[in-house]
Amino acid sequence: MPGLPAGHLLTMAKEKLVKSITSMEEDFAKWYTDVVIKAELIDYSSVKGCMIIRPYGYAIWENIQHIMDGMFKEAGHENVYMPLFIPESLLQKEKDHVEGFAPEVAWVTHGGNEELEERLCVRPTSETLFCDHFKNIVHSYRDLPKLYNQWCSVVRWEKTTRPFLRSREFLWQEGHTLHATAQEAKEETIRMLNIYARFAEEVLAMPVVKGQKTEKERFAGAEATYTIEALMHDGKALQSGTSHYFGDGFAKAFDIEYTDKDNVKIHPFQTSWGTTTRLIGAVIMTHGDDSGLVLPPAIAPIQAVLIPIASHKEGVMEKAAEVFTRLKAVCRAKMDDSDQSPGWKFAEYEMKGVPLRIELGPKDIEQNSCVVVRRDNGEKTVVSLDELETAIPALLTAVRDGLYNKALARRAAMTYDAHNLDEMKDIADHKPGFIRAMWCGDRACEDRLKETAGVTSRCVPFEQETIGDTCVCCGKKAVSMLYWGKAY
C-alpha cells in the first residue's frame, strides 16, 4: 500500500494479527486456546486428548527442564529411567494408591498379535516402579538416601482435556527419594517444595502460595501432600507443583527394608514430588495479555529479537549484523531480516512473548544507539550501542522483576477474606481470586463449601494468619486458615 504513512501500515499489520485473538475479557478460555495455537506452542493431534508440542513450545519446556534439572542436581539428585509400563499386580500393591489411579489409566492388553498374560498400565506415576527397584538395591543404611528423579511422559485417561493444563499424556519430572528416617524424608519433602517455589518465583516470575493440602486433596497413598498454588489472570487457582511424604507405607507394601548400624531391620521412609508441562499453561495465564504470550526471560526461547528498520538503506544490515553478533554473546537472540513489514514483525514477536524487541534503523545508527521495547509493559528505552552488553541483561532482569511484581500486585488485589458462609458465597460468585478463610479441620465443611460455594481448598498456607476464631462454614472453633478458590 504505497502512499500510506509507515505508522499507519504498522498499525494495520498489528491489528490484523491481534484481531485473530479473542480478548481475555471477552472469553478467557478462548483467549487461552488462541494463544497456544497462534504462538505455535501446540497443535492438536489425531490422538484424542493428546497434544503435539511444537518447536517453540518445546523450546520453552527444554529451558524449564534445563534450569530445574540443574537445581535438582545441585541438591544431590540423580536422574534415572524406569519402564513405561506397570504390571497390574504391581500397581495394586499399595491399596490407596491403586484406588486413586486405576480409574484413569490406559491398559495395554496385547503385545504384537498375542494377548498378554497380565495387563500392563501405561504409567500414570511411578511410585510402584521405584519401590520395586528400591527393594532390589537398598539393603543397608549405607545405601541410603536414594535421591532419584526422572523426566518422562505419563498418561492419565482424562475425560475433558485442555492444552498443557489437562491432557491424557503430559511431560513431567517425578522425584522419588528414600531415607533412613522419617525426619529426613519429611525435610526432603519440604526442601523440594521450596525448590519448586523458588523456581516458580525466580525463574517463572510467578508468585506462589506454599502450603499443605487437606486430607481430602492429598495424593493417593501419601501421608502428607504439599503444594505451590498460583493465581491465574482470570482468578482461578492453578496447582503448580506438589511434594508428597509417604512415611513407610509404600516401603511396607513393597517389603523394602534396610539394616541399620545396630543391625536392626527397618522400613525406610519415602517422598515423591512432581511438576509438569502444566507450568507452561501457568506462565501463559499468569503473564499473557491481549497481544498474546508474555514470557519470563529465563525460559524464553528468544530473549531479544533484533528488527532492522529500513534495512534497504545503506549500512543498516551491516550494523545489524554486528549488533546481532554482540547480542548473541549476552542472550538468546534472533534477528528477523525477512521481507515482512516491521509492523508485522512487531505483532508476531509480541504474540510469541519475546521479552525484548530491539529496533535498529538509520537514525538509531546515526546516534550510535538502538531502541529497546519491553514486552511486559511496552516501555521504550534508547540504549547506546556502547552499553549493549550491560543494558540488555539488565533489561531482561527488569522484565522478570516487572512480571513478578505485576503478578504479585494482581494476586494481592484478587485475594479476599471471608468470615462466614454468606461472605464466602458472595466472593465466590462475584470476585474471582483466592479466598482466605478459617476452617475447623472437618472434611464435611470442605465438602459443603464445594457444594454451596463451588470452591475447593487450595492449601493450608505455611504463612498462617488468624483472620477469625470460627470455621467459615460451620461456625465451630477454627484450627487453621486456608486458601480456597476455583481451580484448574
Place this chain on the structure above:
Amino acid sequence: MPGLPAGHLLTMAKEKLVKSITSMEEDFAKWYTDVVIKAELIDYSSVKGCMIIRPYGYAIWENIQHIMDGMFKEAGHENVYMPLFIPESLLQKEKDHVEGFAPEVAWVTHGGNEELEERLCVRPTSETLFCDHFKNIVHSYRDLPKLYNQWCSVVRWEKTTRPFLRSREFLWQEGHTLHATAQEAKEETIRMLNIYARFAEEVLAMPVVKGQKTEKERFAGAEATYTIEALMHDGKALQSGTSHYFGDGFAKAFDIEYTDKDNVKIHPFQTSWGTTTRLIGAVIMTHGDDSGLVLPPAIAPIQAVLIPIASHKEGVMEKAAEVFTRLKAVCRAKMDDSDQSPGWKFAEYEMKGVPLRIELGPKDIEQNSCVVVRRDNGEKTVVSLDELETAIPALLTAVRDGLYNKALARRAAMTYDAHNLDEMKDIADHKPGFIRAMWCGDRACEDRLKETAGVTSRCVPFEQETIGDTCVCCGKKAVSMLYWGKAY
C-alpha cells in the same frame, strides 16, 4: 588385615571384584551382562523385557543426548514432542510401514474402565504422527523445509531382549524432515548419516562403516536406508544408527501437499533418522575389557577420579581438596575419600570405566606431582601439579585417540575378504568379524548366504573397493562390494 603389605591388600581387593566378572573369552554374553549390572548401568525390572536405567547408565545417556542434540541444533533442527499413542487407522495409512511394524507393537485397548472405540498402539516409531502433523502445518513452499527431531521412548514387542541392545522399550531420538525437492531430502538423509558417523567416531571413539542397506534390510516404507555399522569385540556387527529416505510415499499416503512458487501443488519429500540407547551397548562391547567398562571421555559421567593415598597422613586431604577443585574446573571430576581401601577403589573405578585415575599420596605431594593412570591402556604418567590444567585435558584426548586407534586396528584385523561361497562359510564359521564380498544385487543370494553361512548383509559401503568380478554366492556378475557379518 594389619601386617600385610599394602601392595598385597591392593591385589586382593582388586581380585575380589574382578573375579565377579566373567572373562570375555570365557563367555562374551555373560561378560556383557556382568558389566551392565556390576557397573550399575541397569537393573532388571518386574516388567518383562524392559530395563531400569540406573543413575550411572542414565548419566552416560544424558551426555550422549547433550552432545548429539547440539549437533542437530547446529545443523538447524528443532525438537518437538508427538503423542505416545498412534490410532490403528493412522498406523495403517502407509501399507509397507504397517506391515513392518504391526506384528511388534503393544496395543492399548482400554482407557480407565472403558473399552476404546479404536485401539491405540504405543509408538514403535513416529513417521505416521509426524505426517499427520505435517499435513496440518505445511501448505506453501515457504513452510519448507521442516527439520524436526524428538527425544522419547518407543516400544517394540521383542521376543528376546538384552539390556541396551534389544528391549521392549528403549530411549532414542527420531529425526523427521520434510523437503520441497527429492534432491534436498536425499542430501539431508546423507547429511544426518554423516553426523551419526562423526558422533560415533569422534565422541564414542568407535570406528564405523558408512553405507546403504540392501532392499531386504530396508526400513519399512523407505526408498533407501543408510546405516553406520560398528564391529564389536566378539566380531559381531552392530547397526548403530540409520537414516532413511522416503521419497514422497508417505506424503502421498497422508495427503501432504505444498504449493510451489508457480502455484503448482506438489507432494514434499521426507526423511527420518534415529539412534538409540543401543549406542551404550555399542560402547560397552567396543571398548570394554575384563576389568569392566571403558568409557570414551566425552560421555563418561566421571572423567577423572581422584584417590587420596594414605589420606590420614598430614597434609594429604588438604592438598587433595585443592587438586580436586582444580580438576573440576577442567573436567567432570570426582574425589573418592571414602574409607574403602585404595585397591577397592582402583577396581571400582576400573569397573566403571572412568578414563583417568589420579593418585595423590604423601610422596607425590612432596614432589609436587600426582600419578595419572589411563583406563584404556593402564599407562601411568607422573604429572607435575603445576601442569594439571593442561595435562588432564591432553590425557583425556589421548584416551579417546587410544580407544579409537585400538578399535580401528581390531576392526582391520577382523575384516576378511571372501571370494566364493566356501571361503564365506569358512570365515563365517571360524573367524568372527566383518566379511567383505562381491554381490550380484540379487536378493536370492542374500537369503542363501543367511541360510548357508549364517551371515546378513550389513551394508553396501560408500567406500567401494572391487575385490572380484563375480558374486560370492551365485558366481554371476557382481555389481557391488558388501559388508557381511553376524549381527546383534
